[in-house]
Amino acid sequence: MSKVSLTVNGKAVSADVEDRTLLVHLLRDHLNLTGTHVGCDTSQCGACVVHIDGRAVKSCTTLVGQANGTSVTTIEGLSKGDELHPMQAAFRDNHGLQCGYCTPGMIMSAVDIVHRYGGKLDEETVRHELEGNICRCTGYHNIVKSVLDAAGRMKVSQAAE
Amino acid sequence: MGVEGIGASVVRKEDRRFITGKGRYVDDIKLLGMTHAHFVRSPHAHAKVKSIDSSAAMKMPGVVGVLTGQQIVDDKIGNLICGWAITSKDGTGMKMGAWPAMAPETVRFVGQAVAVVIAETKNLAKDAAEAVVVEYEELPAVPNISAAIKSGAAQLHPEAPGNVIYDWHIGEEAATSEAFKKAANVVAMDIVNNRLVPNAMEPRAAIAEYNEAEEHFTLYTTSQNPHVARLVLSAFYNVAPEHKLRVIAPDVGGGFGSKIFIYPEEMVALWASKKVGRPVKWTGDRTEAFLTDAHGRDHVTKAEIAFDKDNKILGLRVKTYANLGAYMSLFSSSVPTYLYATLLSGQYNIPNIYAEVVSVYTNTTPVDAYRGAGRPEASFVVERLMETAARQLKVDPAELRRKNFITQFPHQTPVIMAYDIGDFGASLDAAMKASDYAGFAARKAKAKSEGKLRGIGVSCYIEACGIAPSKAVGSLGAGVGLWESAEIRVNPVGTIEVLTGSHSHGQGHETTFCQLISERLGVPISQVQIVHGDTDKVQFGMGTYGSRSLAVGGTAIIKAMEKVEAKAKKIAAHQLEASEDDIVIENGEFKVTGTDKSIALPMVALAAYTAHNLPDGMEPGLKETAFYDPTNFTFPAGAYICEIEVDPGTGKTSFVNFVAVDDFGRLINPMIVEGQVHGGLAQGIGQALLEGAVYDDNGQLITASFMDYTMPRADDLPSFKLSHTTTLCPGNPLGVKGCGEAGAIGASAAVINAITDAIGNNKLEMPASPDRVWHAIHGNA
Numbered sequence: 001m002s003k004v005s006l007t008v009n010g011k012a013v014s015a016d017v018e019d020r021t022l023l024v025h026l027l028r029d030h031l032n033l034t035g036t037h038v039g040c041d042t043s044q045c046g047a048c049v050v051h052i053d054g055r056a057v058k059s060c061t062t063l064v065g066q067a068n069g070t071s072v073t074t075i076e077g078l079s080k081g082d083e084l085h086p087m088q089a090a091f092r093d094n095h096g097l098q099c100g101y102c103t104p105g106m107i108m109s110a111v112d113i114v115h116r117y118g119g120k121l122d123e124e125t126v127r128h129e130l131e132g133n134i135c136r137c138t139g140y141h142n143i144v145k146s147v148l149d150a151a152g153r154m155k156v157s158q159a160a161e
Numbered sequence: 162m163g164v165e166g167i168g169a170s171v172v173r174k175e176d177r178r179f180i181t182g183k184g185r186y187v188d189d190i191k192l193l194g195m196t197h198a199h200f201v202r203s204p205h206a207h208a209k210v211k212s213i214d215s216s217a218a219m220k221m222p223g224v225v226g227v228l229t230g231q232q233i234v235d236d237k238i239g240n241l242i243c244g245w246a247i248t249s250k251d252g253t254g255m256k257m258g259a260w261p262a263m264a265p266e267t268v269r270f271v272g273q274a275v276a277v278v279i280a281e282t283k284n285l286a287k288d289a290a291e292a293v294v295v296e297y298e299e300l301p302a303v304p305n306i307s308a309a310i311k312s313g314a315a316q317l318h319p320e321a322p323g324n325v326i327y328d329w330h331i332g333e334e335a336a337t338s339e340a341f342k343k344a345a346n347v348v349a350m351d352i353v354n355n356r357l358v359p360n361a362m363e364p365r366a367a368i369a370e371y372n373e374a375e376e377h378f379t380l381y382t383t384s385q386n387p388h389v390a391r392l393v394l395s396a397f398y399n400v401a402p403e404h405k406l407r408v409i410a411p412d413v414g415g416g417f418g419s420k421i422f423i424y425p426e427e428m429v430a431l432w433a434s435k436k437v438g439r440p441v442k443w444t445g446d447r448t449e450a451f452l453t454d455a456h457g458r459d460h461v462t463k464a465e466i467a468f469d470k471d472n473k474i475l476g477l478r479v480k481t482y483a484n485l486g487a488y489m490s491l492f493s494s495s496v497p498t499y500l501y502a503t504l505l506s507g508q509y510n511i512p513n514i515y516a517e518v519v520s521v522y523t524n525t526t527p528v529d530a531y532r533g534a535g536r537p538e539a540s541f542v543v544e545r546l547m548e549t550a551a552r553q554l555k556v557d558p559a560e561l562r563r564k565n566f567i568t569q570f571p572h573q574t575p576v577i578m579a580y581d582i583g584d585f586g587a588s589l590d591a592a593m594k595a596s597d598y599a600g601f602a603a604r605k606a607k608a609k610s611e612g613k614l615r616g617i618g619v620s621c622y623i624e625a626c627g628i629a630p631s632k633a634v635g636s637l638g639a640g641v642g643l644w645e646s647a648e649i650r651v652n653p654v655g656t657i658e659v660l661t662g663s664h665s666h667g668q669g670h671e672t673t674f675c676q677l678i679s680e681r682l683g684v685p686i687s688q689v690q691i692v693h694g695d696t697d698k699v700q701f702g703m704g705t706y707g708s709r710s711l712a713v714g715g716t717a718i719i720k721a722m723e724k725v726e727a728k729a730k731k732i733a734a735h736q737l738e739a740s741e742d743d744i745v746i747e748n749g750e751f752k753v754t755g756t757d758k759s760i761a762l763p764m765v766a767l768a769a770y771t772a773h774n775l776p777d778g779m780e781p782g783l784k785e786t787a788f789y790d791p792t793n794f795t796f797p798a799g800a801y802i803c804e805i806e807v808d809p810g811t812g813k814t815s816f817v818n819f820v821a822v823d824d825f826g827r828l829i830n831p832m833i834v835e836g837q838v839h840g841g842l843a844q845g846i847g848q849a850l851l852e853g854a855v856y857d858d859n860g861q862l863i864t865a866s867f868m869d870y871t872m873p874r875a876d877d878l879p880s881f882k883l884s885h886t887t888t889l890c891p892g893n894p895l896g897v898k899g900c901g902e903a904g905a906i907g908a909s910a911a912v913i914n915a916i917t918d919a920i921g922n923n924k925l926e927m928p929a930s931p932d933r934v935w936h937a938i939h940g941n942a
Binding site: 104131135 | 175179191
């Protein structure tokens with residue numbers, strides 16, 4: 001057992017966990033943040049993506065110990081109160097989700113993609129960058145549309161800030 | 162149409178919880194005192210279970226119990242059933258082998274459970290499962306169809322000699338033979354329809370709780386049809402009586418057919434929850450999903466089609482072997498028979514059809530309905546044949562199709578189906594225009610000059626959806642009726658709850674069904690709540706599959722609405738001292754036509770519940786129920802045209818264009834409909850290019866993870882060009898046909914037709930991986 005301390009969605013968190021505990025299980029089982037999902041066991045599907053210190057990471061392949069002292073953001077921490085993050089709003093407005101299971105990981109990855117590429121995103125880049133997130137419902141058509149739409153919205157909201 | 166009524170692309174009501182991480186899937190639920198289950202599964206495809214020693218596991222930390230297959234048999238828990246009886250040519254019934262929820266004596270596929278460990282945490286259960294010692298005696302395994310039917314093959318079940326479950330046929334054999342004798346041209350081919358793994362992104366999960374005081378069970382499960390689950394669990398598996406079992410399917414992360422069936426894990430969780438006296442949770446991992454979720458497709462077919470000298474079709478003859486895996490899953494028997502061979506007429510006038518289907522056991526995961534279920538296999542046979550025939554007859558593939566289209570409706574095919582309506586020429590025209598079919602030759606020539614092989618492929622599919630008229634399917638062997646129910650509750654304040662037996666696991670029912678109410682009453686969809694997925698709330702329902710939710714479930718809602726409106730009009734007329742016949746409903750108001758007198762819906766509802774001033778003899782309340790049984794299947798149809806480019810150096814296929822033109826009848830929410838098509842296309846293209854379950858000679862599933870089974874990813878697929886043509890379905894009041902499966906049914910033939918066109922070699926199996934395509938180009942396939 002080890003004691004870990006980290007920040008999750010802006011709140012300080014500490015927990016005593018088995019050394020083998022994965023970050024996704026700390027989030028889901030200890031902190032009841034069940035928006036982060038597990039869709040596979042080989043680090044392929046990306047349903048578990050969260051941000052650690054602002055970078056998209058697969059929480060199913062991260063030991064809690066590795067996240068000690070970091071700041072983690074999950075899908076639950078993305079919106080500002082009732083105000084949706086532009087990526088969340090774009091997924092809703094472009095029908096970028098169906099069953100919703102891959103959606104939290106997809107959104108967290110997409111936010112990271114937009115942060116890294118800024119305004120230089122095109123369809124091909126989005127498709128390439130989403131390689132680590134699997135969706136079985138949408139055929140990605142509307143996910144790609146959502147990410148491109150959100151990239152525009154995020155640029156506008158950054159400009160406003 | 163109102164802003165939120167029929168035809169409006171309203172954004173989905175359910176999305177907010179999913180995009181904020183507030184969805185509630187089975188694995189998100191925790192119950193007080195909950196334990197965790199992990200199954201001990203067979204590493205062998207075929208073996209005798211000699212002994213199970215759980216003594217070491219029982220001593221491990223946190224272990225609550227280890228339960229085995231023999232205990233489940235001793236407790237008289239029933240074997241799994243197949244709910245559709247198929248009769249062989251010779252009049253004998255299908256040969257079904259016993260399938261206990263955990264194997265007491267013999268395992269017949271890798272991953273079959275032999276025992277379960279219940280522990281305080283999932284990790285402790287996994288640790289202890291590794292300490293359960295199972296002694297097996299390996300038996301020869303039968304990994305595929307050709308091995309199963311070989312003489313001297315190992316036998317899976319004593320009930321099924323030669324591993325044959327049934328040898329079934331449909332159509333007229335003699336008349337079809339005569340037609341072939343008169344043919345000017347016959348085109349024949351061998352077709353393999355590759356085995357697929359559904360891979361809904363949410364793995365299956367179950368939580369069972371037993372309340373000893375009430376002798377009552379609750380099961381949370383990843384189901385497309387919770388009422389069917391309750392029925393089967395109580396009527397056949399003897400787990401709990403129906404009135405003592407509540408089944409809840411909360412948010413479910415995709416199904417695609419794989420979550421129709423009632424699996425051993427749910428049965429064991431329920432049974433174990435009573436045994437250990439605590440709630441039991443099981444959540445499958447992805448490997449378990451690959452090994453135990455029912456797979457799809459897996460056909461081997463010989464097909465031939467006969468033409469007269471004018472290239473009109475005279476007849477079609479098909480012989481298919483279908484692999485049903487190691488056991489007969491719930492609807493497995495119907496998929497390669499009544500859901501397959503009845504669609505072999507495609508969009509064409511084919512006067513004579515004869516099809517034979519032999520279904521066999523193999524030492525592989527059971528096979529059942531997967532998106533399209535039988536209809537993709539039929540469409541692939543017909544559309545590969547038509548394309549191949551056009552090439553052999555040296556005519557344009559689109560024109561050969563057009564020449565043979567059915568143009569008069571209703572049309573009775575030789576294989577049961579009576580198509581009610583369609584306009585196949587309109588869809589093909591629209592697809593040819595959208596894909597610039599006429600300009601293809603120039604594009605091909607240009608690509609050639611750049612060293613690339615360009616190809617175009619057409620696929621004109623038809624499917625039978627809106628499953629299904631109960632009497633008709635009953636006469637064909639179905640064990641259940643396939644109607645749907647709905648209940649509309651108008652609350653005293655005028656808000657509305659719609660209880661439906663359909664289940665949404667991505668389809669957007671919480672929005673589409675609200676639009677039906679908004680259209681009729683003129684109320685905003687925010688005042689309407691869709692309730693589904695709980696047997697304690699919804700009286701009964703048959704669930705969601707076969708693109709049935711709107712055509713059958715939606716019609717049940719309309720039927721219940723008609724009753725609500727009739728009563729509400731009586732109340733309004735009474736309140737307004739007008740004649741009932743003069744009342745019209747507009748924008749949430751009941752108006753006396755030709756006057757300015759009106760009463761708002763909430764006031765009508767309040768009057769119904771206060772009951773102070775109702776017409777004499779009227780019961781209080783405003784709540785109605787309807788059960789709707791369709792009169793026919795619906796027949797969505799369309800034309801897909803795919804243009805691809807192959808790099809002859811690598812064999813890699815790239816998309817230039819994918820055009821899909823569908824006729825789904827009336828669209829309620831076009832945005833949601835298009836999303837359904839996108840997803841279906843991805844699965845059809847996935848089958849054609851990427852996906853395939855591979856077993857080795859010993860029956861080991863080699864492709865049992867996302868590292869090994871190629872799921873379509875964003876960079877494997879193009880953006881799609883979608884449009885619609887419309888003939889309204891005459892069989893239901895909404896005029897709707899269903900859109901959930903079309904893409905998966907029509908896409909794979911379009912892709913393979915395009916690649917074989919590009920490379921000039923018609924011999925190409927799915928998935929058309931770069932390796933296979935390269936070999937097909939370079940002549941050593």
